[in-house]
Amino acid sequence: MSLSDDTAELRLERTDTHPAIRRPVIEVIDVWKTYRSGSLEVDALRGVSFTIDPGEYVAVMGPSGSGKSTLMHILGCLDVPTSGQLLLAGEDVSRMTEEELAHVRNRRIGFVFQQFNLLASLDACRNVELPLLYAGVDRAERRVRALAALERVGLGDRVDHRPGELSGGQQQRVAVARALVTDPDLILADEPTGNLDSVSARDVMDLLGELHRSGRTVVLITHDRDVADASERTVLIRDGRIGEPTATVAGGRGTAG
Amino acid sequence: MNLLETFRTGLEAVASHRLRSALTVLGIMIGITAVILTVGLGEGAQQQVGSEITALGSNLLTVTPGSSTSSTGVRGGFGSASTLTVGDAAALDSKVVAPDIGAVAPATSASESLVAGTTNWTTTVVGSDPSWLTVRGRTMTEGRFIDQRDLATRAEVTVLGATTAEELFGFRDPVGQTVDVAGQPMTVIGVLNSVGSSSSSSTVADPDDQAVVPLTTASALLFGASSRNSVSQILIQATSAGTLSAAYQEADAELLSLHGITTATAADFTITSEQQVLSTATSVDRTLTVLLGGIAGISLLVGGIGVMNIMLVSVTERIREIGLRKALGATPRVIRRQFLVEASVLGSVGGILGAVLGVVGALVLPHLISNPITVSPAAAVGAIAIAIAIGIVFGVYPAGRAAKLPPIDALRSE
Numbered sequence: 140m141s142l143s144d145d146t147a148e149l150r151l152e153r154t155d156t157h158p159a160i161r162r163p164v165i166e167v168i169d170v171w172k173t174y175r176s177g178s179l180e181v182d183a184l185r186g187v188s189f190t191i192d193p194g195e196y197v198a199v200m201g202p203s204g205s206g207k208s209t210l211m212h213i214l215g216c217l218d219v220p221t222s223g224q225l226l227l228a229g230e231d232v233s234r235m236t237e238e239e240l241a242h243v244r245n246r247r248i249g250f251v252f253q254q255f256n257l258l259a260s261l262d263a264c265r266n267v268e269l270p271l272l273y274a275g276v277d278r279a280e281r282r283v284r285a286l287a288a289l290e291r292v293g294l295g296d297r298v299d300h301r302p303g304e305l306s307g308g309q310q311q312r313v314a315v316a317r318a319l320v321t322d323p324d325l326i327l328a329d330e331p332t333g334n335l336d337s338v339s340a341r342d343v344m345d346l347l348g349e350l351h352r353s354g355r356t357v358v359l360i361t362h363d364r365d366v367a368d369a370s371e372r373t374v375l376i377r378d379g380r381i382g383e384p385t386a387t388v389a390g391g392r393g394t395a396g
Numbered sequence: 397m398n399l400l401e402t403f404r405t406g407l408e409a410v411a412s413h414r415l416r417s418a419l420t421v422l423g424i425m426i427g428i429t430a431v432i433l434t435v436g437l438g439e440g441a442q443q444q445v446g447s448e449i450t451a452l453g454s455n456l457l458t459v460t461p462g463s464s465t466s467s468t469g470v471r472g473g474f475g476s477a478s479t480l481t482v483g484d485a486a487a488l489d490s491k492v493v494a495p496d497i498g499a500v501a502p503a504t505s506a507s508e509s510l511v512a513g514t515t516n517w518t519t520t521v522v523g524s525d526p527s528w529l530t531v532r533g534r535t536m537t538e539g540r541f542i543d544q545r546d547l548a549t550r551a552e553v554t555v556l557g558a559t560t561a562e563e564l565f566g567f568r569d570p571v572g573q574t575v576d577v578a579g580q581p582m583t584v585i586g587v588l589n590s591v592g593s594s595s596s597s598s599t600v601a602d603p604d605d606q607a608v609v610p611l612t613t614a615s616a617l618l619f620g621a622s623s624r625n626s627v628s629q630i631l632i633q634a635t636s637a638g639t640l641s642a643a644y645q646e647a648d649a650e651l652l653s654l655h656g657i658t659t660a661t662a663a664d665f666t667i668t669s670e671q672q673v674l675s676t677a678t679s680v681d682r683t684l685t686v687l688l689g690g691i692a693g694i695s696l697l698v699g700g701i702g703v704m705n706i707m708l709v710s711v712t713e714r715i716r717e718i719g720l721r722k723a724l725g726a727t728p729r730v731i732r733r734q735f736l737v738e739a740s741v742l743g744s745v746g747g748i749l750g751a752v753l754g755v756v757g758a759l760v761l762p763h764l765i766s767n768p769i770t771v772s773p774a775a776a777v778g779a780i781a782i783a784i785a786i787g788i789v790f791g792v793y794p795a796g797r798a799a800k801l802p803p804i805d806a807l808r809s810e
Binding site for chain 1: 398401405408409412413716717720721722723724725726727728729730802803804807
C-alpha cells in the first residue's frame with residue numbers, strides 16, 4: 140500500500156510545483172444524476188457543465204432542492220454521476236472504483252462540512268491528522284503538519300482540546316485545518332457557516348478568503364446570498380441546471396436566504 | 397495505512413469510548429466466567445462421585461436368592477426363596493469353573509440381640525466363612541478373624557464391628573470377653589477395622605455395626621434356616637475390576653446349571669454388582685454434565701447476545717464516523733480492519749479477564765460451597781474462542797456493511 144501511496148504523493152507534488160501545467164481543477168461535463176426510488180425517477184442534475192480553474196474562489200448557489208447538494212457530493216467524489224464526466228485536475232473520476240475514489244478524496248479534496256464532522260473522541264490535532272493517517276504519512280510528520288495547519292487557522296493554542304471543549308467557530312476552524320492539511324487541489328466547503336452565529340460565520344468566511352488569497356482553490360456551496368458574495372464568482376443552480384447569469388438571479392432572489 | 401497504524405487507530409477507538417468498551421468487556425467476561433465455573437462444577441461433581449464409588453470396591457458381586465415359584469404356581473417375592481446353598485458357594489470358588497472369581501463368601505444374616513453382662517445391643521449378625529474378610533475388603537484392628545477350624549468345629553466365637561464392640565464393652569478390651577448372641581454365649585475373638593458409614597456398601601446398613609460368626613455356627617445355633625445349608629447371600633470378588641463382567645457370566649452360568657434352570661429369565665437368584673451402581677452413577681453425572689454444559693452454553697449465548705447488541709449499537713452509532721473517515725480517504729478495507737482490531741481487542745481482553753475470574757472463582761468458591769470445581773482447559777479455551785468469534789462477527793459484519801455505504805449516506809445518518 141505504502142509504495143503506491145508514495146508514488147501518488149510524488150506525482151501530486153510534481154503537478155503542483157509545475158507552473159507549466161495549469162489545467163482546470165474541476166471540469167464538469169454534462170453531468171446527470173438520477174435517483175431511483177422504486178419506479179420513481181428523480182433527476183437531481185440535468186446536464187450540468189462548468190469549469191473551475193486553479194486559484195478560483197467559486198460559490199455554487201441555489202435554493203434547497205435545486206440540486207446543489209447533489210452537485211457538491213459529486214464534486215467531492217462522495218457520489219458518482221449517473222452520466223457525464225467529472226475531471227479533477229485532469230483526471231476522470233466519474234468511473235473510478237470506490238477504492239480509487241477514496242484516494243482521490245484523500246489527496247485532492249479538503250472538506251469543510253456544515254456539521255463540522257469532527258470526531259468527538261479525538262483532540263483537535265488528532266482530528267486534523269486523520270486525512271494524513273489515511274494517506275500513509277508517518278506519525279511524526281503527521282503531527283508537525285497538523286500543528287502547522289492549526290497554527291494557520293489561529294488555533295495553535297487549542298491543539299489538545301477536544302471538539303466538545305471548543306466553540307462552534309473554533310470547531311469549524313479545526314475542520315478547515317483538516318481540509319488544508321493534505322495540501323489538496325480543492326477545498327470544498329458545504330454550507331460552512333450554516334451552523335454558526337454571525338460572528339463565527341464571518342471568522343470562517345474570512346479564513347476561507349485568506350486561503351483563497353494565498354492561492355488555494357475554494358468551492359463554496361451555499362443558499363445564502365451574503366456568503367456567496369464573498370466569492371469571486373457564483374455558479375447558480377436551479378432545478379438541476381446551471382442558471383442564468385449571476386446578476387439576473389441575484390436581483391430576483393437577493394433577499395432570499 | 398499500514399497495519400501498525402490500523403492497530404493503533406483501533407486501540408484508540410477502544411480507549412476513547414471507555415464506558416462502551418467496559419460494558420462490552422464485562423459482557424464477554426461474565427459469559428466466560430459462567431461457562432468456566434458451571435462446567436468446572438459439573439466436572440468436579442463427576443470426579444467426586446467417581447472416586448467415592450471406586451472406594452466402594454468395584455469388583456464385588458452379590459448373589460441373592462430371587463423369586464421362587466412353588467409347585468402350585470404361587471410366586472414368592474424377591475429374596476423369599478432359600479435357593480442359595482453353601483454348595484453353590486463352594487462350586488463358584490472353583491478355579492476351574494470360574495477362573496475370574498477371586499474369592500467367594502457365603503453369608504447369612506439376621507438381626508439379633510447381643511448381651512454382654514448388663515449391656516445389650518441389637519445388631520446384624522452375619523454368618524460367613526474366613527474369605528468374608530477378603531471379599532469385604534476389611535482388616536482386623538484387634539484379635540483374629542474366623543478361621544477354617546472355627547468353621548469346621550462350629551466354634552462359638554464372634555468378631556465384632558468397631559461400633560458394636562464399643563456399644564457392648566465401652567473402653568474395655570472386648571477380645572476374650574463373652575457375649576450372648578441370641579442367648580448363645582460366644583467368645584469375642586477380634587474387632588474389625590472401622591471404615592465409617594460414608595463408604596457403606598448397599599448390603600449392610602453400617603459396616604461398623606455388625607457381628608460376624610462362623611457360618612456353621614450360625615446355621616446350627618442361631619438362625620435355624622429351612623435348610624442348614626442355605627445362605628442368604630453369596631459374596632463374590634472378581635480377580636480385578638476388569639474381570640468383573642466375566643466373573644458375572646461365570647457365576648450366572650454356573651448357578652443356572654447347578655439349579656437345573658435352562659432359561660435365564662426363570663433364574664431363582666439375582667446377581668448385582670457395584671459396577672452397576674458405578675455405571676448408574678456415571679450416567680447420572682453425565683446427565684449432570686450435559687445439564688451444566690447446557691446452562692453454560694445458555695450463559696454464553698446470553699453473553700454473546702449482549703456482546704452482539706453492544707457491537708451492533710456501537711457500529712450503528714458510528715456510521716457517521718465511518719462516513720467521515722471514508723470522506724477523508726479511508727477505504728472500506730481500512731474501515732473493516734479498524735473494526736476487526738477493535739472487536740478482537742475487546743473479545744480478547746474480555747475473554748482473558750473472564751478466564752482469570754473463572755479460575756479465581758474455581759479456587760475460592762470450593763471454600764464457600766462444599767462442591768469441588770475442576771477447571772477444564774478445553775471449556776476455558778472454547779469459551780474464549782467463542783466470545784472472540786461473536787465479538788468479531790457482530791463487530792465486523794455491520795462495520796463492513798457500513799463501510800460499503802456511499803460515504804454521503806453514512807455522513808447523513810443520525
